[in-house]
Amino acid sequence: MKKVDILTRVEGEGKIWIDLKDGKVKDVILNIYEAPRFIEGLLKGKSYEVIPHITARICGICPVAYQMSGVQAVEDAFGISVSPEVEKLRKLFYYGEWIQSHGIHVFFLHLPDFYGKSSIFEIAKEDRDLLINGLKIKNIGGKIIEIIGGRVSHPVSAAAGGFTKYPEEKELKELIPDIQEAVDLSIYFLKKFSKFRFPDGNIEGLQFVSLFKENEYPILNGDIISDKGLKLSKDEFDSIFLEFQAPYSTAKKCRIKGKEKYVVGPISRFNNNYEKLSQTALKVSKEIGLKPFEKNSFKTILIRLIEIIHSLEKSVEIIKSYKKPDEKINIRTKRSAGTGISEAPRGILWHKYSFDEDGKILEANIVPPTSQNQDAMEDTVKNYLNRISVGDINKMVFEAEKIIRNFDPCISCATHFLKIDRDLKKCRIF
Amino acid sequence: MRIGVFKFASCDGCQIAFFDMSDKLLDLGFQIDYFIEAQSTNRFNEFDLSFVEGSISTPEQENLIKKIREKSKKLITIGACADSGGIQSIRNFMDFKEVLSSVYPNPDYIKTLEKSKPVSDYVNVDLEIRGCPINPHQLYEVVVSLYLGKTPYLPEYPLCLECKRKGNPCVLVLGKPCLGSVIKAGCGALCPSFNAGCYGCYGPVEKPNLDSLKEIFRERGLGDLYEKILTSFNGYNRVYRERYEKG
Secondary structure (H helix, E strand, O other): OOOEEEOOOOEOOEEEEEEEEOOEEEEEEEEEOOOOOOHHHHHOOOEHHHHHHHHHOOOOOOHHHHHHHHHHHHHHHHOOOOOHHHHHHHHHHHHHHHHHHHHHHHHHHHHHHHHOOOOHHHHHHHOHHHHHHHHHHHHHHHHHHHHHHOOOOOOOOEEOOEEOOOOOHHHHHOOHHHHHHHHHHHHHHHHHHOOOOOOOOEOOOOEEEEEEOOOOOOOOOOEEEEOOOOEEOHHHHHHHEEEEEOOOOOOEEEEEOOOEOEEOOHHHHHHHHHHHOOHHHHHHHHHOOOOOOOOEHHHHHHHHHHHHHHHHHHHHHHHHOOOOOOOOOOOOOOOEEEEEEEEEOOEEEEEEEEEOOOOEEEEEEEEOHHHHOHHHHHHHHHHHHHHHOOOOHHHHHHHHHHHHHHOOOEHHHHHOOOOOOOOOOOOOOO | OEEEEEEOEOOOOOOHHHHHOHHHHHHOOOEEEEEOOOOOOOOOOOEEEEEEEOEEOOHHHHHHHHHHHHHEEEEEEEOHHHHHOOHHHHHHHOOHHHHHHHHOOOHHHOOOOOOOEOHHHOOOOOEEEOEOOEOHHHHHHHHHHHHHOOOOOOOOOEOHHHHHHHOOOOOOOOOOOOOHHHEEOOOOOHHHHOOOOOOOOOOEOOOOOHHHHHHHHHHOOOOOHHHHHHOOOOOOOHHHHHHHHHO
């Protein structure tokens, strides 16, 4: 017996298939039918300069992540390093995106599940302040991106070598009062939401993979680590994380050495880097009793709020010490290849390019977080459904959808790379 | 008023604008009947206003957009994908089989149309909101105007006017490839304000002087104008296509 449903409150279009045998869930399949857009194929033959603009269009919710992994890959290829000031501004840009993207997920996509409502619009009919204050938090992230990049979705100023224009100190400093208000609101919501009832949606038997930096909670770059002792550099990514095709499907998945399943995203960052959270973020996590090792996917709503608080606090730090960089973008192309990795809101995002001597793209390979999390989503749904053992298939689908949302999948992102399709019977998906 | 928000091939970046104005929509008493990304209960009945994000690029989407049209009093496309075919329409100018097999190891399983096309290639569109992504202020202008029964005001003039208004030095004169003189205004001349040439997110004005700009690009060694447009977000827009067909 199988059931197909349309996933709602996720970015992009997908379905879940639940395969039942003797009342037990035998298999769960996340089926993605979002139309492919072939971004990697379209990049070939174009100049390295289009990378931040074209790859941003993969995702309207995390374009900064694509821009940052992309420009760092170009810089790696051409042997360019940027100043610490530029690096700091990039982090601020990226914190803006974590705040904005997590804000969307926490309030608009995830929260209705805890209220038993269809949408935040429904919640707002009874509690208008929640919507207004949730928007305030989300929007301050957007405002940071806008000042640095001109607009929230697909900002225009990011480039290999720096930014085409740097913001004035004054513009950034004016944001501080609103950022501080957002910190207070986020702490209020964190405490309020920590009292929700969290079902046991544990992620079992998987490695938790994130970036690692010696003295900071990773965001812009770093090495790759797991809770099971894995450690490698960004250049080794494609020799360890192997994409493979299961014999029964054409869906490409990604596993450590082609075998071990893993999960990326806020829950992995949190577990692997907890002590490096900003002061307030760490303090409030301790207050609500949230600490490693957290495996419950339902609690990611709290982890995202903690990462919002961390990002807000770090943003203030960067703004207070901001000095407008004066460097000009100066690129010399050569025949070469490079990689870039960063922590997108949903987890590690890896880019690899090779270029000819004029900087034209020969090959592009992008591995977004959501395609890496396919196993984690399917396994967690299966374990959860068997644990709660509800007999009714409609109820099962309803619960399965909640687990999928815990991972904040961005199907629009995944589609361009997921070698999508799992041929269940005659179901041929794009 | 009953609203539907629909998504086809796209990045989700335009429909997010509805999140930002959700508070105002509730104030105005709009009923959001269909919006898969925002709510788990959705109704596909009759819509006063349907907003469509994304390009049509699979056979299923072709059928669905026709159904949406039948059920909607007004159909508004939002963003470059729905208006022009989007960045994914670059494939319309390439060898499709090659693109397909460079991304998918088993291209046989991929069911997709050879071309990514604008919504207006399939059904009648009442209004286009341009941009990649759209400007949320323009969306709000459209929603409120239609609510009040007046014609929304969206600029028809080229981006250059926004630059002049902001006092930006002309980046084309400064040697950067800028499409601003043939592109619709609406973003606030963002790229030139950030020392870069406009790359055409808002698509062409109704009668762009492409030949003249092509000549300027050639004279200044800024590359081929058509190549620049083709590899951009509105390359498959009707206005450009008519021009390419002339040769």
